[in-house]
Amino acid sequence: xxxxxxxxxxxxxxxxxxxxxxSPYFPSHDSKRFRCVHKIYGASNVAKMLQELPADRxxxxxxxxxxxxxxxxxxxxxxxxxxxxxxxQQIHNAQCQLATxxxxxxxxxxxxxxxxxxxxxxxxxxxxxYDVASANWSDFNLQ
Amino acid sequence: MGGNSPCASCKLLRRRCAKDCxxxxxxxxxxxxxxxxxxxxxGASNISKMLQELQVHQxxDAVSSLVYExxxxxxxxxxxxxxxxxxxxxxxxxxxxxxxxxxxxxxxxxMQQQDEPNNYSNINPLLVxxxxxxxxxxxxxxxxxxxxxxxxxxxxxDSFSNSNNVIYESLKKESYFGHDMVS
Numbered sequence: 001x002x003x004x005x006x007x008x009x010x011x012x013x014x015x016x017x018x019x020x021x022x023s024p025y026f027p028s029h030d031s032k033r034f035r036c037v038h039k040i041y042g043a044s045n046v047a048k049m050l051q052e053l054p055a056d057r058x059x060x061x062x063x064x065x066x067x068x069x070x071x072x073x074x075x076x077x078x079x080x081x082x083x084x085x086x087x088x089q090q091i092h093n094a095q096c097q098l099a100t101x102x103x104x105x106x107x108x109x110x111x112x113x114x115x116x117x118x119x120x121x122x123x124x125x126x127x128x129x130y131d132v133a134s135a136n137w138s139d140f141n142l143q
Numbered sequence: 144m145g146g147n148s149p150c151a152s153c154k155l156l157r158r159r160c161a162k163d164c165x166x167x168x169x170x171x172x173x174x175x176x177x178x179x180x181x182x183x184x185x186g187a188s189n190i191s192k193m194l195q196e197l198q199v200h201q202x203x204d205a206v207s208s209l210v211y212e213x214x215x216x217x218x219x220x221x222x223x224x225x226x227x228x229x230x231x232x233x234x235x236x237x238x239x240x241x242x243x244x245x246x247x248x249x250x251x252x253x254m255q256q257q258d259e260p261n262n263y264s265n266i267n268p269l270l271v272x273x274x275x276x277x278x279x280x281x282x283x284x285x286x287x288x289x290x291x292x293x294x295x296x297x298x299x300x301d302s303f304s305n306s307n308n309v310i311y312e313s314l315k316k317e318s319y320f321g322h323d324m325v326s
Contacts, residue, residue: 076197
């Protein structure tokens, strides 16, 4: 029955029971997936996290755990938080560019007397800093 | 120095806090919650291994990011930080659209200014088609931030990891590491 073991049980060198918590999400043909999450979180932590979720949410949880573990292995210092940093910076830059562009529109419209012809461009909403777990951004300083 | 109180890690793990304890500089005893949460998600031995594999000057940032990820995971046990990434990705997309509309509007105004005598009053900039918006973005290429890497299937192929590798590597080239996120 060795061939029917999931990737987790193969890695852990144990029998794969019929109700194995890992087997739906760590199939035997993708050993890398389990190795990643095991290296970062450990098998027992992954099992605990999956067990605490309803069955219909576990697939997504396993995917996100894999993604975060993968990012952490690629970037051991910042992991996927590095991606968040980059996205925040991109948002900030885009907001500045949008503000500049809208100011230019206002200026052009005023200059050419077109303000009555073009409807006012909807002003962008200042996008709040993403507040994960109500943590202040100041709590997380990369410097 | 004898008599130093154990760090938060050693207190939680109920062990003697050695002088060279790897956790002590980053998990002071006055903030037990910080270690408790990373221990819950990652486990003390995994944290220790990760820190040992890093150079000393990188460890503080690594601990900060691990604490952040652990908090995100506790708050959202299904998506963790990936929920934040998805949210921010949507924000980037919305801004892209708003920027495209605004830049199209500028073009229309400029066209109208050049051809003042002719009547272009029926042009609505909001309806201007811009199939190829690449010229609008110039140096700001957001394409690599499109959420392909979020389209991971539930389990059964490596395509997720391959596409993610490409996108993740391109993200790294634009790393803003070291910048304070708080403006």
